Amino acid sequence: MLPTPTASNPLQELQHYGQSVWLDYIRRSSIVSGELQDMVTAGEIWGVTSNPAIFEKAIAGSTDYDDALRSLEADRDRDAISLYEQLAIFDIQATADILRPIYDRTNYRDGYVSLEVSPYLANDTEQTLQEAHRLWLAVDRPNLMIKVPANPAGIPAIQQLISEGINVNVTLLFNCTAYELVAEAYISGLETYADNGGDLSRVASVASFFVSRIDTAVDNLIMDRLKISTNPQQQDLLKSLLGKVAISNAKVAYQSYLALYLSERWLRLAAHGAQPQRLLWASTGTKNPHQSEVLYVEELIGVDTVNTIPPATLAAFRDRGKPAATLTQDVNAAREVLLNLHQVGISLSLVTDRLLVEGMQLFENAFDRLLIAVEQNREAVLGDAIDRLTYKLPNEAMTVAVAAAIQDWQTTGKIRRLWAQDASLWTGADENLWLGWLGITEDQLAHLDRLKQLAQEVRELQYTHVLLLGMGGSSLCPEVLKLTFGNVTGFPELLVLDSTDPAQIHTIERQIDITKTLFIVSSKSGSTLEPNIFKQYFFDRLQKLVGAAAAGNRFIAITDPGSKLQQVAENSHFRHIFYGLPSIGGRYSALSNFGMVPAAVMGLDVERFLDRAAEMVHSCAPSVPASANPGVVLGCILGTLVNWGIDKVTLITSPGIADLGAWLEQLLAESTGKEGKGLIPIDREPLDLPYAYRSDRLFVYLRSPSAPDERQEMKIDILERDYPVVRIDISDAYQLGQEFFRWEIATAVAGSILGIHPFDQPDVEASKLVTRELTAAYETTGTLPDETPLLVEAGMQLFTDAHNAAVLDEIVGTDRSIAGYLRAHLNRLQAGDYFALLAYIEMNQANEDRLQEVRVTVRNYKRVATCLGFGPRFLHSTGQAYKGGSNSGVFLQITCDDAIDLPVPGQNYTFGIVKAAQARGDFQVLAERERRALRVHLGTDVAAGLTALQKIVRELVK
Numbered sequence: 001m002l003p004t005p006t007a008s009n010p011l012q013e014l015q016h017y018g019q020s021v022w023l024d025y026i027r028r029s030s031i032v033s034g035e036l037q038d039m040v041t042a043g044e045i046w047g048v049t050s051n052p053a054i055f056e057k058a059i060a061g062s063t064d065y066d067d068a069l070r071s072l073e074a075d076r077d078r079d080a081i082s083l084y085e086q087l088a089i090f091d092i093q094a095t096a097d098i099l100r101p102i103y104d105r106t107n108y109r110d111g112y113v114s115l116e117v118s119p120y121l122a123n124d125t126e127q128t129l130q131e132a133h134r135l136w137l138a139v140d141r142p143n144l145m146i147k148v149p150a151n152p153a154g155i156p157a158i159q160q161l162i163s164e165g166i167n168v169n170v171t172l173l174f175n176c177t178a179y180e181l182v183a184e185a186y187i188s189g190l191e192t193y194a195d196n197g198g199d200l201s202r203v204a205s206v207a208s209f210f211v212s213r214i215d216t217a218v219d220n221l222i223m224d225r226l227k228i229s230t231n232p233q234q235q236d237l238l239k240s241l242l243g244k245v246a247i248s249n250a251k252v253a254y255q256s257y258l259a260l261y262l263s264e265r266w267l268r269l270a271a272h273g274a275q276p277q278r279l280l281w282a283s284t285g286t287k288n289p290h291q292s293e294v295l296y297v298e299e300l301i302g303v304d305t306v307n308t309i310p311p312a313t314l315a316a317f318r319d320r321g322k323p324a325a326t327l328t329q330d331v332n333a334a335r336e337v338l339l340n341l342h343q344v345g346i347s348l349s350l351v352t353d354r355l356l357v358e359g360m361q362l363f364e365n366a367f368d369r370l371l372i373a374v375e376q377n378r379e380a381v382l383g384d385a386i387d388r389l390t391y392k393l394p395n396e397a398m399t400v401a402v403a404a405a406i407q408d409w410q411t412t413g414k415i416r417r418l419w420a421q422d423a424s425l426w427t428g429a430d431e432n433l434w435l436g437w438l439g440i441t442e443d444q445l446a447h448l449d450r451l452k453q454l455a456q457e458v459r460e461l462q463y464t465h466v467l468l469l470g471m472g473g474s475s476l477c478p479e480v481l482k483l484t485f486g487n488v489t490g491f492p493e494l495l496v497l498d499s500t501d502p503a504q505i506h507t508i509e510r511q512i513d514i515t516k517t518l519f520i521v522s523s524k525s526g527s528t529l530e531p532n533i534f535k536q537y538f539f540d541r542l543q544k545l546v547g548a549a550a551a552g553n554r555f556i557a558i559t560d561p562g563s564k565l566q567q568v569a570e571n572s573h574f575r576h577i578f579y580g581l582p583s584i585g586g587r588y589s590a591l592s593n594f595g596m597v598p599a600a601v602m603g604l605d606v607e608r609f610l611d612r613a614a615e616m617v618h619s620c621a622p623s624v625p626a627s628a629n630p631g632v633v634l635g636c637i638l639g640t641l642v643n644w645g646i647d648k649v650t651l652i653t654s655p656g657i658a659d660l661g662a663w664l665e666q667l668l669a670e671s672t673g674k675e676g677k678g679l680i681p682i683d684r685e686p687l688d689l690p691y692a693y694r695s696d697r698l699f700v701y702l703r704s705p706s707a708p709d710e711r712q713e714m715k716i717d718i719l720e721r722d723y724p725v726v727r728i729d730i731s732d733a734y735q736l737g738q739e740f741f742r743w744e745i746a747t748a749v750a751g752s753i754l755g756i757h758p759f760d761q762p763d764v765e766a767s768k769l770v771t772r773e774l775t776a777a778y779e780t781t782g783t784l785p786d787e788t789p790l791l792v793e794a795g796m797q798l799f800t801d802a803h804n805a806a807v808l809d810e811i812v813g814t815d816r817s818i819a820g821y822l823r824a825h826l827n828r829l830q831a832g833d834y835f836a837l838l839a840y841i842e843m844n845q846a847n848e849d850r851l852q853e854v855r856v857t858v859r860n861y862k863r864v865a866t867c868l869g870f871g872p873r874f875l876h877s878t879g880q881a882y883k884g885g886s887n888s889g890v891f892l893q894i895t896c897d898d899a900i901d902l903p904v905p906g907q908n909y910t911f912g913i914v915k916a917a918q919a920r921g922d923f924q925v926l927a928e929r930e931r932r933a934l935r936v937h938l939g940t941d942v943a944a945g946l947t948a949l950q951k952i953v954r955e956l957v958k
């Protein structure tokens with residue numbers, strides 16, 4: 001029974017005609033000011049609807065939400081969609097509360113507020129359902145209607161929701177065919193609900209038939225036809241249809257409604273209290289300025305209908321509307337309009353099909369804009385607590401190409417697919433199994449206790465050092481942390497060993513007091529050769545001093561569950577075992593225990609580190625549109641520029657965070673350098689002016705705004721005129737975790753653009769295999785196979801394979817000296833190539849300085865990008881790209897005779913032999929892959945050998 005109308009303005013009068021007016025608008029100010037309440041109290045509106053475009057206008061188009069957003073964000077960082085939902089849900093709840101008396105008074109017929117499911121999920125029934133359930137619970141008001149679109153994926157969701165007693169506003173309905181499917185879904189849903197004992201009177205639904213959009217679309221088609229029609233009769237017919245089709249379509253739909261709700265099937269439900277699913281006229285703001293503002297109100301007034309009206313139309317109707325029972329008038333004329341439309345060759349169903357698709361897209365676009373606005377607000381609140389990325393590309397075409405890639409990620413929802421672990425974004429192999437890093441920050445934050453306990457324990461035990469034994473992804477993050485943060489008072493000093501070079505092991509051993517050191521053996525697979533033999537070595541040393549039991553107590557393992565290292569750790573009674581996630585590959589493991597256990601042990605505030613990282617996780621969330629998503633933007637730049645021949649990612653870092661480059665090298669090279677393509681990271685190459693470079697360079701400047709290097713700044717400013725430059729400001733070392741995450745996303749995005757598997761490392765395995773064969777042979781024979789040098793000169797030897805030897809012999813000319821061969825080798829460098837020094841010697845400052853000089857000399861001589869890697873460390877990092885990426889590297893391997901060697905307990909081979917086997921294995925695979933490679937063997941005196949090499953190279957370029 002409808003309440004007796006008491007008022008007399010035209011809006012209020014619509015109730016007499018059985019039509020309920022709902023307001024198609026939501027805005028915080030109208031809730032807070034009491035304006036909404038006043039309209040409700042006056043009996044002018046009986047419900048409220050929202051949609052993504054309405055919320056976009058409210059949140060992005062007004063300042064109403066600024067304070068609320070600021071205080072939400074200041075309270076706790078969250079991603080853009082969570083912020084939006086907090087705001088939207090507050091409004092929806094407040095509106096529901098204002099409407100609640102109507103809901104009660106009308107016995108659940110009116111008094112609803114509608115909230116639409118995310119338009120991103122519109123093509124997925126399951127996700128739409130999950131989202132609807134989530135919103136229903138979050139809003140927690142019986143007078144909520146969940147809006148679900150009437151598309152093929154939405155209709156089954158509608159039926160399911162109704163069968164659960166959840167109120168549904170079916171949106172984006174344009175034609176009678178879809179309407180009938182929707183009505184069927186509603187009735188079937190109710191039947192199930194009744195079978196399950198539900199109270200039918202408490203379920204309500206409306207079918208939102210969009211009106212004005214039909215006229216806009218059809219009238220445009222009519223106008224196009226009028227322009228080409230020469231037949232006066234045809235012209236008259238066309239003109240007669242202008243502005244008529246939408247209303248005719250609605251009138252005919254209403255006839256379907258009347259018929260449907262007279263059926264036996266329906267009457268059975270009605271007898272149990274079911275309410276019909278009323279037709280709701282939506283899109284009733286007039287779009288054509290030549291038509292009456294209240295056209296779609298006045299013409300559609302009928303019993304048991306709703307009209308949801310935007311504010312301007314509402315005001316106009318209140319002012320000058322003329323209520324009358326129009327909906328059932330001239331139904332035959334309406335049918336004739338539709339027939340005539342058909343006759344002039346315009347297919348209404350094609351139009352409405354298109355409108356449905358466009359409608360979903362429009363809501364998606366509005367949602368994108370809304371989330372971008374929220375994200376921008378969020379970033380403003382975060383200030384420099386979130387690392388900033390800006391970029392500049394040297395020409396318009398490149399800018400357009402990068403923008404197109406970002407747009408593609410946006411329109412095809414790829415970032416959501418990435419988070420949904422969709423392997424088809426890459427090669428469709430097993431990429432979905434390697435995305436555990438997406439959720440690791442949250443996971444770690446939820447389990448901080450163990451890390452905090454560990455930090456406390458280490459502090460109390462008063463170790464002087466922690467020595468981490470591991471390679472690649474298991475050592476690089478700890479190394480970055482150590483070199484960035486230094487030593488933390490009250491905590492042991494962290495050292496990292498990632499080399500089999502005996503001199504390097506010896507140097508480390510001299511730095512520590514072995515009895516006051518905690519050892520961390522870190523290996524995801526638990527089967528990597530180096531950490532295993534490091535463990536054997538130090539465990540053996542320690543147990544000789546303190547006994548086996550006490551030795552085990554000073555070891556910690558970080559490994560994946562079930563690995564061989566886990567067994568070793570258990571058998572040796574390690575103090576702790578920390579586990580990794582098997583769904584995270586080594587180079588993506590920084591924020592997991594592989595980075596965070598060492599961080600805790602060296603005294604970093606792990607909670608703070610992860611909290612800051614979480615801010616970047618939120619910035620890169622699936623809901624953050626591509627153009628505002630810092631990981632996607634960077635990935636699109638990286639991936640797109642490769643197609644422009646720009647594959648040398650030149651990393652420039654402020655002094656305080658310089659080691660970040662070493663971590664990035666592995667991530668970029670091992671992830672993308674395969675199948676003959678990929679990115680070549682260029683780390684620690686001294687920065688120069690534009691003439692030193694060619695067009696294969698992208699510069700990424702990772703800058704500490706508090707301590708920038710002025711010369712770097714100046715050079716970057718100059719380079720930016722001719723080269724693509726990405727700038728990332730990292731205002732606090734505790735924000736390094738943000739870069740770990742941003743670059744992981746960026747690498748995954750670039751990998752997708754390149755069409756490779758960014759989570760495997762197929763070519764690393766090849767050299768491991770050869771190394772294994774060589775060391776196994778050594779175990780039985782006690783020697784490595786003989787090699788024949790290409791040349792011996794002054795204590796140095798040159799080696800290469802037969803193919804490289806033949807090529808070099810051909811180009812060396814008469815100067816068959818080391819200098820001559822080196823010149824010949826370097827002359828193989830062409831534009832777009834890179835030069836890599838692969839040095840199997842101790843990684844120390846003196847050696848690095850000498851090799852840096854060689855590298856810069858070669859760069860200046862040939863204008864090519866240059867790399868410097870120490871073996872075997874780089875094998876677990878850039879080695880993948882050198883062997884599996886594009887064949888554009890020219891390699892100079894450097895080996896030496898070890899002045900001292902160290903035994904590997906339990907083996908015949910020594911560390912020196914292992915290193916030699918690793919160098920040979922690496923070289924052999926480079927040769928097999930037809931890479932341009934030469935090896936120079938320095939002899940025992942590495943310093944003298946390097947000095948000689950420096951001199952030769954210096955002379956060469958004169």
Ligand SMILES: O=P(O)(O)OC[C@H]1O[C@](O)(CO)[C@@H](O)[C@@H]1O
Pocket residue numbers: 471472473474522523524525526527528531586587670761764875876877
């Ligand atoms: O942690 P693990 O299994 O010892 O592996 C160390 C490193 O070796 C590699 O597998 C390459 O050999 C890297 O991907 C990895 O980070």
Ligand SMILES: O=C[C@H](O)[C@H](O)COP(=O)(O)O
Pocket residue numbers: 024049050051053171208210212213282283284285308
């Ligand atoms: O809530 C209902 C609809 O989303 C709304 O009426 C659409 O109106 P429009 O066509 O003016 O965008």
